[in-house]
Amino acid sequence: MEPAGIALRYTGLDGVSHAVSRDVAESFEDASLAVEASFDGEVLELSVMPAVPVFIEFAEVKLRHAFASDEMVLLNGYQSWTDTVERPAWSRMRGLRGIPKSVVSRWDLDGGGDYAIVDYSAKRGRQHGFTYATFRRGEGMVLVGSLDESRGFTLIRTDAAAGEVLLETECPQRVIEPDVRVVLGRYAITRGDEAQCYDRYFELAGIKARPIKPIVGYTSWYRHYGDITEEKLLADLADMDAKATPIVASIGKWAERMFQIDDGYCKVGDWLDVDEQDFPRGFAPLVAAIWDRGFKPGLWLAPFVCEKDSRLFEEHQDWLLRDDAGNLVPTGCQWSGGYALDTLNVDVRSYVLEVLQTMTQEWGFVLLKADFLYAACMLPHGGLNRGELMADAMQLLRTGAGEDTLILGCGVPLGSAFGVVDYCRIGCDVGLDWDDVPHMRLLHRERVSTKNSLGNTYGRAPLDGRAFGNDPDVFFLRKDVKLTDAQRDELLFANADLGSVLLTSDDKGQWTRLMRRHYNEAVRLMCGRFSPQLMEELNATLPTYGVEDRK
Secondary structure (H helix, E strand, O other): OOEEEEEEEEEOOOEEEEEEEEEEOOOOOOOEEEEEEEEEEEEEEEEEEEOEEEEEEEEEEEEEOOOOOOOEEEOOOOOOOOOOEEEEOOOOOOOOOOOHHHHHHHHOOOOOOOOOOOOOOOOEEEEEEOOOOEEEEOOOEEEEEEEHHHHHOOOEEEEEOOOOEEEEOOOOOEOOOOOOOOOEEEEEEEEEEEHHHHHHHHHHHHHOOOOOOOOEEEEEEHHHHHOOOHHHHHHHHHHHOOOOHHHHHOOOOOOOEEEEEOOOOOOOOOOOOOOOOOOOOOOOHHHHHHHHHEEEEEEEEEEEEEEEEOOOHHHHHHHHHHHOOOOOEEEEEOOEEEEEEEEHHHHHHHHHHHHHHHHHOOOOOOOEEEHHHHHHHHHOEEEEHHHHHHHHHHHHHHHOOOOOOEEEOOOOOOHHOOOOOOEEEEOOOOOOOOOOOOOHHOOOOOOOOOOOOOOOOHHHHHHHHOEEEOOOOEEOOOOOOOOOEEEEEEEHHHHHOOOOOEEEEHHHHOOOOHHHHHHHHHHHHHHOOHHHHHHHHHHHOOOOOOOOOOO
């Protein structure tokens, strides 16, 4: 894997688009622009220095790479839910090909992915991803990755037949003034085994995961979905406490015992208008009960989106993001229809800060699960590209929540979340079966799928502890889910072995003794990864159960 060339387009004072194509080792300079590329064996940097005001339209670095017939490639997907697994280098990516445009439009199937950004190729060996990619032959690996996604998202394309890897970073969406040096992209090329490649990549990027404990506990989503009430959640809380196994009841010093309230307490966007019928006393009594039971309270929100049926949508049309034609920007087919907010709007920013501070400082939640974060970067605007918009939104999120609040990011382009959130979803939602019905498997790469979620747990495992704590989504042990015993166990132990979040939505009353034993073993496995001494304590704490068939 070696740098081969650069390609660049820019518009100068003459209003004409100029193209530059050079070897990386060659410098370029004309009356309008100087282009420089440098490579020290690990870090490749592309920069420009204009002599007159210029607008950079396109910038790409070409790497030369001879793909082996048995080479495996992992290209990080656009956001949390996008499938990200190792594939043969000569594979294809389907995208939304074959789905009628009317269906895509009717259900906004392209709302959460990269389909409006990237042209999916039908040719073998042409694949793509964002931020970083790995190339594996046996135990040997090469990792190529962007060192700073805050200046713009980096699209990584492979062309196995041509022997090329192409790095295209978003350019500034504004004119660059004369005599200002602008770095368009910085990229790392690391080599070694998997651990060596990822360790060096994050070292070169200067990114460190925030210090965390693993999370163990409950989330309401897969038990009730959006149908939650104070009464139901108090019953779930009592069930979690009463059915706690000895190891879980005593892990407070090793892990965060979390009880997380998910979607359903208000219209999406109206975060401070908690449903008075379902939560007549607000959140205060529920939060107090969560603390009293030995858990910490967590709350779900989607801060950069609103639904069509919300009061916000009706009263604040000027807060909504619009394209160049003045159309609202949909984020998918969730709820009554989701729409992106304009995160550069001063009133939107004030509202987001008010919501976050109310949830943490007044309501008492110590973890916020911030979802659908990609809504902040649906399209470039305000002089910022997608990567800049996402970086700005993530900083707004952290500022509003505060440094001491735990943030679990979800539905986010991962590079923007590196080192910013404490935990992050690294796969799509699991389902109540293995891989949904056949026709649903033809949909977008972000679809609900236990199979795909588990694939991402393996594919993005190296991010755990380097970028943030991985959240693989929940596990199921209960019997009303259409998974085999082997699938349940694989989901449970993969989450425990490769992630930092071990949540369930199960009714523990359905658990057999064997299920409880497996859960205890998984908790020991996950928490024990954080400390050898802790493993010894957990081994001494873990009770012995007799073997019993699942009933």
